[in-house]
Amino acid sequence: MTASLIEVVNIEKDYSTGAGVFQALRGVSLNIAEGEFVAIMGASGSGKSTFMNLLGCLDRPTRGSYHLNGQDVSRLSSDQLAALRNREIGFVFQGFNLLPKLTALDNVALPLLYAGMAREARRKQAQAMLARVGLGERSHHTPLQLSGGQQQRVAIARALATRPRIIFADEPTGNLDSETSRQVMDFFSQLNREEGITLVLVTHEADIAAYARRRIRFQDGRVVEDVAAAALAA
Amino acid sequence: MIFSSLFETAWHALATHRMRSFLTMLGMVIGVAAVILMMAIGQGAQAMVRDAIKSMGSNLFIIMSGASTSGGARVASGSAPTLTFDDADAIRDLKDVLTAAPVSPGNAQLIYNGVNWSTSVFGTTPDYVVVRDWPMESGGFFSEADVRSGARVAVIGQVVARELFGDEDPIGKIIRIKQAPFEVIGVLAAKGQSLDGRDQDDTVMVPISSAQQKVFSNSLRNRARFIMAQAVSEESMNVAEATINDTLRSRHRIGSGQEDDFSVRNLTAIAETAAATTRIMSILLGTIAAISLVVGGIGIMNIMLVSVTERTREIGIRMAIGARRRDVLWQFLIEALTLSLIGCGIGLALGVGGAWLVGSLVPELPVVVTPASVLLAVGVSFLIGVFFGFYPARRAAGLDPIEALRSQ
Numbered sequence: 001m002t003a004s005l006i007e008v009v010n011i012e013k014d015y016s017t018g019a020g021v022f023q024a025l026r027g028v029s030l031n032i033a034e035g036e037f038v039a040i041m042g043a044s045g046s047g048k049s050t051f052m053n054l055l056g057c058l059d060r061p062t063r064g065s066y067h068l069n070g071q072d073v074s075r076l077s078s079d080q081l082a083a084l085r086n087r088e089i090g091f092v093f094q095g096f097n098l099l100p101k102l103t104a105l106d107n108v109a110l111p112l113l114y115a116g117m118a119r120e121a122r123r124k125q126a127q128a129m130l131a132r133v134g135l136g137e138r139s140h141h142t143p144l145q146l147s148g149g150q151q152q153r154v155a156i157a158r159a160l161a162t163r164p165r166i167i168f169a170d171e172p173t174g175n176l177d178s179e180t181s182r183q184v185m186d187f188f189s190q191l192n193r194e195e196g197i198t199l200v201l202v203t204h205e206a207d208i209a210a211y212a213r214r215r216i217r218f219q220d221g222r223v224v225e226d227v228a229a230a231a232l233a234a
Numbered sequence: 235m236i237f238s239s240l241f242e243t244a245w246h247a248l249a250t251h252r253m254r255s256f257l258t259m260l261g262m263v264i265g266v267a268a269v270i271l272m273m274a275i276g277q278g279a280q281a282m283v284r285d286a287i288k289s290m291g292s293n294l295f296i297i298m299s300g301a302s303t304s305g306g307a308r309v310a311s312g313s314a315p316t317l318t319f320d321d322a323d324a325i326r327d328l329k330d331v332l333t334a335a336p337v338s339p340g341n342a343q344l345i346y347n348g349v350n351w352s353t354s355v356f357g358t359t360p361d362y363v364v365v366r367d368w369p370m371e372s373g374g375f376f377s378e379a380d381v382r383s384g385a386r387v388a389v390i391g392q393v394v395a396r397e398l399f400g401d402e403d404p405i406g407k408i409i410r411i412k413q414a415p416f417e418v419i420g421v422l423a424a425k426g427q428s429l430d431g432r433d434q435d436d437t438v439m440v441p442i443s444s445a446q447q448k449v450f451s452n453s454l455r456n457r458a459r460f461i462m463a464q465a466v467s468e469e470s471m472n473v474a475e476a477t478i479n480d481t482l483r484s485r486h487r488i489g490s491g492q493e494d495d496f497s498v499r500n501l502t503a504i505a506e507t508a509a510a511t512t513r514i515m516s517i518l519l520g521t522i523a524a525i526s527l528v529v530g531g532i533g534i535m536n537i538m539l540v541s542v543t544e545r546t547r548e549i550g551i552r553m554a555i556g557a558r559r560r561d562v563l564w565q566f567l568i569e570a571l572t573l574s575l576i577g578c579g580i581g582l583a584l585g586v587g588g589a590w591l592v593g594s595l596v597p598e599l600p601v602v603v604t605p606a607s608v609l610l611a612v613g614v615s616f617l618i619g620v621f622f623g624f625y626p627a628r629r630a631a632g633l634d635p636i637e638a639l640r641s642q
Contacts, residue, residue, distance in 0.1 A: 058554060058635045079558040086556020097551045097639070101250045113239055114556040158555065 004067075005165060005198055006032035006055060011064035013050050024050040026221040027064070034165065035196045037189070039209035042218030049170070051218065052202050056089055056168045057081045069165070086114050090159025094171035096151045098143040104130060104154045105139040111161045129157040133187070149180035156187065166198040167191070173208055185211045244569040247541075255573060258537040261530030262577025262618070263584060266611045268523035270585025273607040275592060276516025278599045283512045286429045287505040291367040293332075293465040294501035297325070297478060299458070315457035316486065316495040319442070322461045324481055326361065330474035332466045335361035336458030338442050340450050345410040346398040353394055354437050355411060357445025363422075365464045373405045373420030376441050384443040388416040392424045392435035414448035416440060427598060429508050468502075475500060524614070530577065531618035538570050538626035549630050550638025563631035570623025571616070578615035582608060 013025040025047045032038055042048040053059040054066060057073055058081075066073045069088065076084065090111075091097075098107045109126035117125070130139050133153040135146075143151050152172060159167050169188065173181035189211055192199045203209050217225035248255040299315040315338075322336035338357035343350055356362070359381050363370075376387045388409065395404050404418045425434040446455060465474040475498055482496050542549070549562055557565075586603050593601035 053636050056554075058639075079560065082553060082556050082558040082561075085554065091554050093639075097547075097554075099548055099551060101246070110552070111555040113243075114552075114558070114561055119239060119242075162556070 004031035005034040005036075005069055006030075007065075007067040008055075009065045011051075011054065011061045011066060013047075013054065013059070014062045024221055025054075025061070028221075028223055029064075030216065030223060030226065032198065032200065034198055035192070036214060037192045037199045037212045038201065038214045038216060039212035040200065040202045040216050040218065041204060041206075041209055043204070046218040047221040048202055048218040050221075052168055052170055052200070055200060056091060057085050082114075086111055086162055088164050088166060090156075090162070090164040090167040092152070092155050092159050092167060092169040092172045094174035096143065096148075096155045096175070098151055098154055098158070100143050103140050103142055104135060104146065104157075107143070107154055108139075108157045108161050111158060115162050126157070126161060129161050130154070132160070133157045147180075148176050149183060152176060152180075152184055153187070156184070160191075160197075164197075166200060168200050168202075170202045171204075172201070173203070173205070181208065240564055240568045241572065243565055244572045247565075247569055248572060251541075254537060258534055258573055259577035259580065261533035262527070262574050262615060263530075263581040265523065265527030265530035266578045266581025266615060267584040267588060268526050269520065269611045269614070270582060270603060270607055271588045271592070272519035272523040273516075273610075274585070274589035274601045274603045275599070276512075276519050277604060277607075278593075278601040279512050280509070280516055281600045281602065282427070282598070283429065283505075283509050286427055287509060289425045289427075289434065290429065290501060290505060291365055291464065292502065293468055293471055294365065295463040295465065295471075295475065295478065296499050296501050297321075297461040297463060297482070298497045298499065299460060300495060300497070315459050317458045317461055317482075319456050319458065321482060321485060322359075322458060324485060325461060325463050325478055328474065328477050328481060330466055330470040330477060332464045333361045333364050334461050334463035335359045335365055336442055336461050337362065338445050338450065338458050339460075340445070342412045342438075342449055344394065344398060344438060346407065349398055351394060351397045353391075355445060355449055356437060356439045357442035357449065358439055359442060362439070362462060365462045366425075368425060369423045371421045371423045372403075373418070375420055375439075381441040381443055384447055385441055386414065386416045386444055386448065387419045387441065389420040389422060389439045390418055391422050391437040393433060394436060394438055395421050411438065411440070412449050416444075416448075429505060471500060471502065527611075527614055527618065531574065531622040534570055534573055534619070535622035535626060537573075538566060538623060539629070541569075542566060542626050542630040545630075546633060546638045546641040549633050550635050550641065553633070553635035554639060559631040562633075563627045566627035566630045567620065567623045570627065571619035574615045574619030574623070575612075578612055581615075582611060585611070 008031070009029050011025055011028045012023065015022045015024055028051060040048050040052065054061055057068065060074050068084065073081070073084070099110070102110070105123060105126050108129050109122040112122040112125055127136065127139055130136050133156055135150060135153055135157065138146060138150065143154065146154065173184055176184060185208060188199055188201070191197045199212070201209070201212055209215055213229035215225065215227055215229075216223055297317065299317045317336065319336050322334050325331055326334040335358050340355050341352065342355045343352050360375050360377060363375055371392070373389070375389055376385065380387055388411065390404060398404070398409065399407070404421055407418050408415050409418055410416070422435070422439070428434050440449065442458065463474070463478065465471045478498050483494065486495055488494060552562060589601045589603050593599065
């Protein structure tokens with residue numbers, strides 16, 4: 001593939017706790033190229049969530065450098081990080097994280113609001129995104145009126161709304177049954193294959209990770225395994 | 235983030251918690267209504283006092299018979315007329331006094347054509363209406379000659395004219411005051427309420443000599459209960475008071491160290507005190523209302539803090555998808571501002587309605603809602619919205635997105 005979209009060099013993250021300093025990440029270096037589909041695995045406490053938060057620009061590393069699309073993220077202010085998340089990154093969470101009082105359409109339009117788009121344009125684009133995830137008919141339902149799979153599709157439409165380069169999905173199928181999980185993962189694969197959107201997936205389920213073409217395993221704040229799908233298949 | 239969508243977001247958040255939003259607003263509603271109403275009443279009271287002072291006349295003294303401070307078994311002021319007509323003439327002739335009129339007041343029954351009306355009777359001289367700056371509506375006032383001859387002529391106030399005569403022209407008619415017939419020769423112009431709340435138009439004036447002979451037959455001749463005097467100017471008030479004192483003391487042969495058998499009161503000073511009292515009352519009312527407005531603002535801050543805590547996850551989600559700190563700050567600030575301004579609007583309506591109600595229930599109180607008080611209420615509500623909205627909003631904006639996302 002082309003130049004690296006994500007370039008992490010010797011990244012470390014410390015948390016101060018009551019008992020002292022806890023090292024969540026102890027020197028992680030890796031590159032992710034544009035268009036990759038990566039699964040990040042590991043037990044809880046392995047540092048994978050911390051790593052995802054850093055990659056997702058929700059947090060800054062204690063030490064080490066992180067370049068997203070050539071830009072040094074560790075030097076950005078929190079407002080610049082917010083703008084970067086809005087423009088370049090889409091999030092899909094395990095618990096969907098939709099705003100319960102808003103309709104599906106308003107939920108999907110929310111990132112566009114922060115992108116400064118006018119109301120009509122926002123609604124139009126949000127509607128198009130909902131149609132893309134197969135929920136064009138449900139745009140005026142609130143999350144509570146939708147099934148879990150439908151809610152996750154709304155969340156995916158929201159992640160796609162600003163046409164980001166990367167989607168970070170944190171246990172996206174954790175709250176879904178196996179059939180719905182399969183549908184969501186198929187949709188992710190299709191996005192990655194047909195539109196070249198870079199996908200980074202955090203999961204602890206092997207069959208979900210199997211959708212990815214690269215697998216990175218974390219343990220005790222370090223990368224212990226980083227293999228391509230070709231090697232996995234072999 | 236676009237400004238109109240900020241209001242949209244705020245409105246949506248408030249509309250989803252109707253009851254809470256309403257209760258939060260209630261503090262502002264009551265505060266603003268109180269400010270508007272209290273200022274309207276305060277202004278009304280001040281206007282009332284101002285009118286009363288204006289109707290009283292300017293640079294006035296009232297010289298009462300008897301001592302003002304009566305020690306021991308001495309009778310109260312005014313009960314023993316010690317002032318004479320000659321005292322009044324002497325005061326009138328003083329350099330710093332424009333004019334002076336002796337007054338012998340009382341109450342009597344008036345009868346005209348079978349209708350009777352009880353009112354206050356003033357026996358006095360033509361100087362009285364000069365001192366009081368009291369014009370005639372129709373007819374004329376009685377003359378010095380009428381006073382000397384004890385003529386049975388009367389000048390009536392507006393209320394008496396209305397009650398006894400209705401639509402009839404009173405001039406030239408004969409009324410009976412305590413059975414004695416008097417001819418009405420004039421009607422006084424309307425004067426309104428006095429400072430002590432009496433209706434000054436409910437009166438009849440007759441020559442002081444006639445009053446004493448025919449109406450108050452038990453009164454001592456040539457004696458007056460009080461004398462009204464007008465100084466030539468505001469600056470000469472102090473000198474006039476001193477010379478009136480000196481003149482009366484020497485006329486009444488009161489030696490040094492002896493107590494006065496009269497008292498001089500500066501009515502203008504009393505009026506100024508009344509005006510100042512009303513002003514202070516007005517400020518007091520406004521202050522209490524303003525305090526309730528601040529309490530309303532604290533209520534808003536309270537609920538906004540609860541709201542921020544409750545909506546931590548929402549804030550986390552918004553931040554994750556690209557809300558900057560200032561977007562979150564604005565969102566909550568606008569919410570607080572919307573609450574306070576809507577509350578202000580409702581409060582304004584209630585305050586103006588309440589002022590109208592008070593005005594119609596108490597017609598003598600000219601309740602006025604001034605644009606200044608409306609502007610003040612709106613301005614203060616805006617400031618309160620910003621001031622008390624800022625802290626919760628900053629708290630929301632300062633949240634860490636990861637922790638906010640983790641909260642339930």
